[in-house]
Amino acid sequence: MDFVLEPLASAFFVRALLAAALVGLVCAVVGTYVVLKGIAFIGDAISHAAFPGVVAAFIIGVPYYLGAAVAAVGTSLAIGVVTRRARIRTDTAIGVLFAGTFAFGVFLYSTIEGYVADLFSFLFGQLLSTSVEDLVALALLGGLVLATVAILWKELLYATFDPLGAAASGLRVEWLEMLFLALVALTIVISLQAIGIILVVAMLVTPAATAQLLTVRFGRMMATGVVLAIAASITGLYLSYWLDVASGATIVLVQTAFFLAVLVVGPRTGWLARRRTGRSAGPDMTIGRRRT
């Protein structure tokens, strides 16, 4: 019991636990659509694009999340336009934006002559430094994201599953797409403090991808993703406490372990299941189906 209770005696640990669970929850909900849309790369691009925003906010002297939000949402909308209008391949365009925005952040960073106050901590996050104000902001912005999904879940689902059919039947698919990218951006912004720019894409993608291996129903996939994400946050944070290792990275590693475990022994995709039934998992269970 000490194993569980001892860390809880520290208020900072409890705050970190709440923050990690909340970030896991919001990321898993939004990540379900990210995985189904196949836009993990866009998520990574948006998170890197937040860096120049953080640095610029520091230079101007406004709170970091304002800068991060402006940069991330701006980039997400730019990606939305580029994927629709540009005549080059989408992943190429995003690769250009991704590296370009991050390089701009490093460039801005290197122009700062004054106190840089450790801006690089945003690359890996500072979960353990979560303050009460951070938690409040996290709850408010995360609540905003969750409320938006709660209102528009079916429209987002239809537009994700069959954008042509949805648009033809009157859903404003372009608008939903832009709104969704903005939700991804907002989710990333609230995850920066806890997880950091480099690893936030794992929070978005890994629990939802694991859940997709476990269920064929959308609602269950989202619920499973949320449970996995929160479980990984709690397990990862405890592990980091007892093993003296970095908390954000440990959480992501636990998520990855969940994913690999399900991949190997999962009831639908695992090799155990295949050996038991003596047949292939079937086309609907193929992982990583390519869009051609």
Next chain:
Amino acid sequence: MSFDPHDHPHDHPAERQLPSLEPEAVHHPEHARHHASVWMSGVTTGYDDRTALEDVDLAVDPGTLLAIVGPNGAGKSTLLKLMAGLLPPWHGRVEILGDAPGRHARRVAYVPQAELVDWAFPVTVGDVVMMGRYPGLGPWRRPGATDRRVVDAALDKVGMRGHEATQIGRLSGGQRRRVFLARALAADPELYLLDEPVTGVDATTQEDLMDILEEEARAGKTVIATTHDLACAAQRFQKVATVNRRIVAHGPSSLVLDPEVLAKTYGGHLLVLGDKAMVLDDAHHHDQPEEGESHFHEGAPR
């Protein structure tokens, strides 16, 4: 639309051999326009710089069961997308249900080609059919008892009751088309736009689906479907429009589907033996992916 074989002024010399097949809309545009479910005049469109359709005139009356036929890349799907408001015209005018495309989108049901659907997506048969109800519900509202009744009725009609909880990837090709038709039925539309609804399905499914579409047309709904299957178009559709970048011919299926028209529509892809025409065209081969489209291919079963 009445069919008048003696009325044949037109602009395109190439079409002079087929005067009898010119749509009436060209001659009495305003008259046709008021009744038509679909009305197009001088429409050109395409993707990026590539023109896919040129100078299309077409009027489709309510209650029509219309097949759009033509070779791969002829613009059949493009024509449907134009009607669905998924693609803007570059030139010319399009009116759907009496207004600009998209204006009455909730009275339109569009079913994409099977290749455009991600069959691994974690949705069940029931989920997909319920999507037909979403646009009418709007945000905030969750599907209620009425919606569930409508979904059940649609599933009944296509013979898929009892499969509600099945993930769509586990269905056969024919079952998949049935489910998507059920989604269209659940939306209770006035205009059905179906891209290859009977391609690659077994004969029973084809008959069942065509029976349903016929019934909808009889009930006054307009049904427009692309198809590769000339025999099906000839036997089951009331009217046919042949497309090859332009509307080559449009009229009753029995008149349109003659060797001369087909030769003109299909060019070298048509083999005419006596009075029988055979299209040398892979019916299962879909058009090239267009800008912004993703095609999903099944992994080969092991």
Next chain:
Amino acid sequence: MSGGRPLRRPRHGGSAGLLLALAVTVSACGGGPAPTSAGDTLRVVATTTVLADLVRQVGGADVTVTSMVPKGGEVHTFDPSPSDLRAVASADLIFMNGLGLDDWLGDAVTDSGSSAPVIALGEDLSGVTYQPVDPEPGEPVNPHLWLDAGYAARYVERIVETLAPIEGERSARIRAGGDAYLQRLADLDGWALARIAEIPEEDRVIVSFHEAFPYFAEAYGLTIAGIIVGAPGQDPSAGEIARLVDAIRASGARAVFGEAQFSPDLARTVADEAGIPVVTDLYSDTLGDPPVDSYEGMIRWDVDRVVDALDG
């Protein structure tokens, strides 16, 4: 230099170091003025703003000093830019701290092709008790000597000994400037000692952000109960924070001191957890804006912050 010792080379200096040492000897023995392509002043590059200020105080108008790590920059993890390499390449003289603080200078000197002499101010000083980074013997020593004003005076003596011979006829002025500055440092040292003595002895226990203050603490009678980050850039784990908080409670430390060039969040977290006040803007490795724009200003600032926090 001081005590006739040969110049210490940066660790990565290699054999070029010997040549550079000879270059100093030659110019020193030649007695002529140093090459002065930038007007009449000697171009000096220092690795940090603190060292640059010490050189400036001694050399006055006779030297032009630039610092490689900018004001507010982080010296341990510094990565020189092309303009830094250009400054090194055109420098007449380079000062570093040594002892592992600014080892990257060795690569910078090699990369820039500079032939300027490099003087490590912190290494092999006489009359200095070096403290190991870890209690274990054989570990590297802590490089932050300058935070003891008495040890900073040793740096200044070495600067004077380096500059005076090179500057030829101006050497008298350099020595006079050095003497005056040494006097001010002695006054500063005494002032700091007296100021901290105002704090009751049992309250003179602090937690510092990184391993920068052992000499400061030793000189002025403080006890460091714990350190938040072992190495800059390597954040502590949850377990380490929890143990640090326990150590703080056990030791009765009165305040946590963050440093201006690091994020204040961690210091704040630890202090909140331990229920003691936090000061987030101590200066250690870098100078800042006035009044912290000189070495003396920095020591006064730090001492005042410590006294304010502990003597409350």
